[in-house]
Amino acid sequence: MTDAITLSVERQSGLMRELTMIANNVANASTTGYKKEAAVFAEFMKKVPGQDAMSMGSLRGHYTDLSAGAFQATDAPLDVAIEGDGFFGVERGGEQLLTRDGHFQLDAEGALVTADGFAVLDEGGGPIELPPGTGEVAIGRDGTITADGVPFAQLGVFAATPETLTRAGGNLWSAGGRLEADEDPRVRQGFLENANVSPVEEMARLIEAQRMYEAGSNLQSDEHERLRSLIEALGQQ
Structure with missing residues (x-):
């Protein structure tokens, strides 16, 4: 498995967990006193021998927003x-x-x-x-x-x-x-305290996470295709 595929899989694993958090926030948007959760991603550069440095990103944790609701x-x-x-x-x-x-x-x-x-x-x-x-x-x-x-x-x-x-x-x-x-x-x-969840913000986060997940899937497909073409070319020599 290439570095590109490895990084993409790690990123997608984190995005799946973020999607779960977002879904839970949306499901509890009407729950009295509920506090929303958010994912924390870390991104850094890794030096790959013989190649340009690669950007790596992965889920490093999550936190709960304890701010008061309306x-x-x-x-x-x-x-x-x-x-x-x-x-x-x-x-x-x-x-x-x-x-x-x-x-x-x-x-x-x-x-x-x-x-x-x-x-x-x-x-x-x-x-x-x-x-x-x-x-x-x-x-x-x-x-x-x-x-x-x-x-x-x-x-x-x-x-x-x-x-x-x-x-x-x-x-x-x-x-x-x-x-x-x-x-x-x-x-x-x-009085009751509403959940500190904004459905509009959560839907925006959901769309962004889905797009990033799809981008990772496309990267894996492109990388698999590149490796397949390379193997076929080597086999014809």
């Missing part, structure tokens, strides 16, 4: 959005995880849970249960929860650095350890 007013009392950094804490199967999806609800026992039924945590990492017979629920800018005007809990907002976060499925994140409460939480009741 807020959408819902006026639902249990919908909450975080202003600035931070994550809500939830418990799934005994594990403390993070999310930016603040679409909460009450279960049959009066516990505050996510749309998937996972317990929402307070600032100390414990579950939040509303007092029986609660009528009006209000959530202050600092996350203080009041039931019929009486404060009884504080919604947990936890800090995390991008380097410690890994996706845990279901729009959840793992911070790899004990959750640390944000010292200055700011939330807005009656």
